[in-house]
Amino acid sequence: MVSVGSVLAGLYSVPPLNEVVAPPPGMATRLCFSVEYRHSSEQLMVSLLRLGNLPPRFHGNVTLVALRLLPDDRRPRQAKARGTGPDPEFNDCFVFQVSGVCVPQSTLSVCVLSVEQDGKRHAVGRVLFPLEGELGHAGRVLWRDLEKEDDTQCSELGDVQISLSYSPTLQRLSVVVLKARGLQLLTDAGVCVQVSLQIHTQVVKIKRSCVVKGESDPYFSHRMTFKLRSQHLDEACLRFELQQPNDVRSEPPALLGVLVLGPFMYARGPQLQHWMDMVNTPQEPQGETSTFLSVNAALSLSHRGSE
Structure with a gap:
C-alpha cells in the first residue's frame, strides 16, 4: 500500500528542467510546479520543479519546501533544493492518496523556507493552490507567486x-x-x-x-x-x-x-x-x-x- 504523501521519484515522470518554461516577467518570487490526479489509483501527483527570483539575501542558503494537502493533511512532506542561487531547482515528485470526492475540495499548500549555515530558518513565502477547477490541465507547468510572510494584517480588535x-x-x-x-x-x-x-x-x-x-x-x-x-x-x-x-x-x-x-x-x-x-x-x-x-x-x- 502506498503511504499518504510518499515520494516515489523513480516511478513518476517529472518534466525535464530544460523543458520548463521561463518564469513570467516581473520580480516576484515564483514557484514552478505541476499537478495531476489519477482517478484509477486515487492519487494526486505533485511535481515540484523550481523557484524563480528568490530574494538576494537567500541566494547562499539552503532552500526547503513543505507541502501539505489541506484541510486534513497535518504532517508536511519536505523537499530540499539541489542547488542555491536565485532559481534553486527541486525536480521532485510527491504522491498524495486522496479520494476523487475529496480532491476538488482540497488545497495544495507549499511553504518555502530558507536555511542559513547555522541552521536558522527564515520564512520566504507560501503558495496556496485550490484544486477545484484545476485538475483538467493534467501535467501542465504552472507558475504561482509566493505570498510573502511579512505582510502584516492589522486588526480593529486590538x-x-x-x-x-x-x-x-x-x-x-x-x-x-x-x-x-x-x-x-x-x-x-x-x-x-x-x-x-x-x-x-x-x-x-x-x-x-x-x-x-x-x-x-x-x-x-x-x-x-x-x-x-x-x-x-x-x-x-x-x-x-x-x-x-x-x-x-x-x-x-x-x-x-x-x-x-x-x-x-x-x-x-x-x-x-x-x-x-x-x-x-x-x-x-x-x-x-x-x-x-x-x-x-x-x-x-x-x-x-x-x-
Whole structure:
C-alpha cells in the first residue's frame, strides 16, 4: 500500500528542467510546479520543479519546501533544493492518496523556507493552490507567486504583546503575556488570557492568567511554561484567547479575540515569524536574566459574545 504523501521519484515522470518554461516577467518570487490526479489509483501527483527570483539575501542558503494537502493533511512532506542561487531547482515528485470526492475540495499548500549555515530558518513565502477547477490541465507547468510572510494584517480588535522562549535542555516553552491595547470590551468584568498548547488537533495543556479589571489596555505580565519536546516544535502551536468573565458563573466567558502563534501549519506574518525567531534562538536557562523576543501581534476575531 502506498503511504499518504510518499515520494516515489523513480516511478513518476517529472518534466525535464530544460523543458520548463521561463518564469513570467516581473520580480516576484515564483514557484514552478505541476499537478495531476489519477482517478484509477486515487492519487494526486505533485511535481515540484523550481523557484524563480528568490530574494538576494537567500541566494547562499539552503532552500526547503513543505507541502501539505489541506484541510486534513497535518504532517508536511519536505523537499530540499539541489542547488542555491536565485532559481534553486527541486525536480521532485510527491504522491498524495486522496479520494476523487475529496480532491476538488482540497488545497495544495507549499511553504518555502530558507536555511542559513547555522541552521536558522527564515520564512520566504507560501503558495496556496485550490484544486477545484484545476485538475483538467493534467501535467501542465504552472507558475504561482509566493505570498510573502511579512505582510502584516492589522486588526480593529486590538493588539497583544507576547514574549516567547524555548529551552531545548529543559524541553520547556516559556510564555509571557505582557499587555494588550485597544481591546473592544463588552462589559466591565475585566479581561484574562487563556493559553492553549496544541499539537496537531489535540489540546495538550490549558493555562490562564489572572483577571485584570477596568482597562481596555490591560497589563498582565503573566508568565507560564509548557513542556514541549523539540521534535514537536514544527507540529505545535499556542492559541491565545482574550476573554471576559461572565456574570453568571455557569455561563462561558465572552471571547474578544483569538491569536495563534506557531509554524507554517497554523500561522502567517508576524505570528509565524515570532515563532520562528523563538526556534532559531533557543534560550538556555539563565535564571532571571533570560532574554525574550517580543512582538505586537494583531488579534483575529473568533466570535463575539452577546451584546
